[in-house]
Amino acid sequence: MFEGGFDVDSGKFAMELGDFRIRKVKKFERVWKVGTGGSVTSSTVLYNGVIYFGCADHFIYAINPGNGEPLWKYKTDGVIIEGSVYGKDGTIYIGSYDKNMYALKADDGKLVWKFRTSDKVCSTPVSDGGLLYFGSKDKNMYAVDIRTGGLVWKFRTYDDICSEALVWRDRLIFGSYDHYLYCLDKKSGQLIWKLETPAEIHNANGFSTKGNIIYFSCFDDYLRAVNMDTGTVLWKQRLGQYGCCTAPVLHGDVLYCTSRNGILYAVSTGGQMLWKFAARDNIGIPLIDGERIYAGSCDFNLYCIDLNGREVWRFKTNGFIWWKSAIVGNNVVFGSWDCLLYCIDRETRDVIWKFKTAGGPSPIPPANDAFQLELKVHDSEKKEEGGKTYQLSLAGEGEEDGAFYKSRITYQVSTQYREKGKYQTTDEDF
Numbered sequence: 001m002f003e004g005g006f007d008v009d010s011g012k013f014a015m016e017l018g019d020f021r022i023r024k025v026k027k028f029e030r031v032w033k034v035g036t037g038g039s040v041t042s043s044t045v046l047y048n049g050v051i052y053f054g055c056a057d058h059f060i061y062a063i064n065p066g067n068g069e070p071l072w073k074y075k076t077d078g079v080i081i082e083g084s085v086y087g088k089d090g091t092i093y094i095g096s097y098d099k100n101m102y103a104l105k106a107d108d109g110k111l112v113w114k115f116r117t118s119d120k121v122c123s124t125p126v127s128d129g130g131l132l133y134f135g136s137k138d139k140n141m142y143a144v145d146i147r148t149g150g151l152v153w154k155f156r157t158y159d160d161i162c163s164e165a166l167v168w169r170d171r172l173i174f175g176s177y178d179h180y181l182y183c184l185d186k187k188s189g190q191l192i193w194k195l196e197t198p199a200e201i202h203n204a205n206g207f208s209t210k211g212n213i214i215y216f217s218c219f220d221d222y223l224r225a226v227n228m229d230t231g232t233v234l235w236k237q238r239l240g241q242y243g244c245c246t247a248p249v250l251h252g253d254v255l256y257c258t259s260r261n262g263i264l265y266a267v268s269t270g271g272q273m274l275w276k277f278a279a280r281d282n283i284g285i286p287l288i289d290g291e292r293i294y295a296g297s298c299d300f301n302l303y304c305i306d307l308n309g310r311e312v313w314r315f316k317t318n319g320f321i322w323w324k325s326a327i328v329g330n331n332v333v334f335g336s337w338d339c340l341l342y343c344i345d346r347e348t349r350d351v352i353w354k355f356k357t358a359g360g361p362s363p364i365p366p367a368n369d370a371f372q373l374e375l376k377v378h379d380s381e382k383k384e385e386g387g388k389t390y391q392l393s394l395a396g397e398g399e400e401d402g403a404f405y406k407s408r409i410t411y412q413v414s415t416q417y418r419e420k421g422k423y424q425t426t427d428e429d430f
Contacts, residue, residue: 034081037362040335042080042094043205043285043324047087048106051326053335054080054094056362060102061341061355062109065328068343068353072109076102079362082122082162082204083134084323088146093132095121101134101142103149113149117142119160123174124206128167128186133174135161141174141182143189153189157182159200164247166207166214168228173214175201181216183231193231197224199243205285205324208250210269215255219243223257223267235271239263242282251288254307258283264295266309275309284322287332292346294332296321302334304346315349317342319361337361 034041034056042054050071051063056079062071078097086093091112095101097120103112118138125134132146137160143152159177166173172186177200183192199219208215213234217223221243225234240259248255248267254274255267260282266274281298288294292312293305298320304312319337326333332346341355 035363038339038357038359039337039362043084044326044333045085046326052085055357057358068355074109084124086125093125115144115149122162124164126165133165155189163203164206175203195231202245203247205247207247215248217244237267237271239265246285249286256286277309285324287325289327294325
């Protein structure tokens with residue numbers, strides 16, 4: 001077995017190998033493989049003065065933001081992850097791995113209706129004109145009557161949908177793991193245009209727009225600006241490594257974007273890189289309030305960053321922090337993989353209260369589990385097709401002071417394998 005290492009961006013390596021091709025061969029499925037446990041697995045949402053969040057213990061929680069006391073909780077039959085609570089007219093909506101979208105009364109958690117799909121639901125719903133829109137792992141985007149939960153239409157793609165949809169004028173825009181960004185007529189579900197990209201579009205949070213331009217990122221590492229009238233790409237900017245699974249957050253004329261290499265990027269709406277801030281692991285969905293950015297990381301820290309990319313403070317927990325926080329007065333409320341919802345003073349970092357969910361931390365695959373690559377090397381001397389195929393696995397090496405993580409690849413001639421012992425899940429979690 002031959003093993004070695006090289007820098008991805010090294011021109012020397014390219015000259016030594018000659019004719020080669022690298023492609024990503026493993027689909028991003030980490031989100032679907034989270035097991036049951038007490039980890040907080042959705043963004044914290046403040047609606048009508050109450051904090052709501054979903055959890056891997058199957059519960060939807062309603063919490064008093066003043067003291068952290070639970071007001072009610074509702075149990076589904078599956079993990080709730082990434083899809084956050086959406087509230088409107090006294091009702092909250094959230095999807096579950098039990099294949100259902102739920103509508104609950106916001107004040108007491110009583111069930112209004114539930115709509116069953118054919119697979120897990122993790123996209124955050126949105127509504128417009130009496131319709132609620134959301135995607136499913138069954139490859140469909142659904143439009144249901146927001147009052148009754150009755151199906152109005154569905155549109156089938158070729159792969160899972162985790163993307164939160166965007167309502168823009170008479171259109172509905174969303175991404176799919178099939179590599180396409182779709183634009184539909186929001187009333188009929190008819191296709192207007194679709195844009196192909198090289199990799200999965202995940203975007204767990206809502207898209208940002210300016211005028212008729214939508215900004216989104218995907219697992220090919222690029223941030224794109226697209227004309228929503230025509231589906232034409234206006235520009236694209238490379239962001240880091242290991243793909244992007246959150247949509248950029250727009251504040252003023254700056255897009256704040258994260259990549260799975262642990263870097264928060266500030267990019268102008270014209271596509272120019274402004275600055276970079278590096279954590280020690282994946283950075284989640286940023287929240288911008290005033291002159292501060294609040295972003296959690298899989299290095300267990302919640303970071304407070306100013307608009308110039310300088311760290312103001314960090315707060316350490318005992319688990320991943322990936323989902324969006326909520327601002328409540330002078331406090332910031334956020335969940336962690338350590339099964340706690342935290343409320344801290346955003347100036348002093350003093351803990352105001354903590355809320356404990358049920359169970360221990362949820363099992364989850366390695367962070368960059370999706371990045372199994374294949375290197376195809378042609379025999380340049382024989383001038384013919386064929387040659388050897390190598391399976392590659394990436395590992396990031398951090399640098400100080402906000403520099404890029406350098407990517408190195410270890411490679412070996414081997415068949416595909418699954419490493420055991422990293423995590424365990426039950427059959428239902430697949």
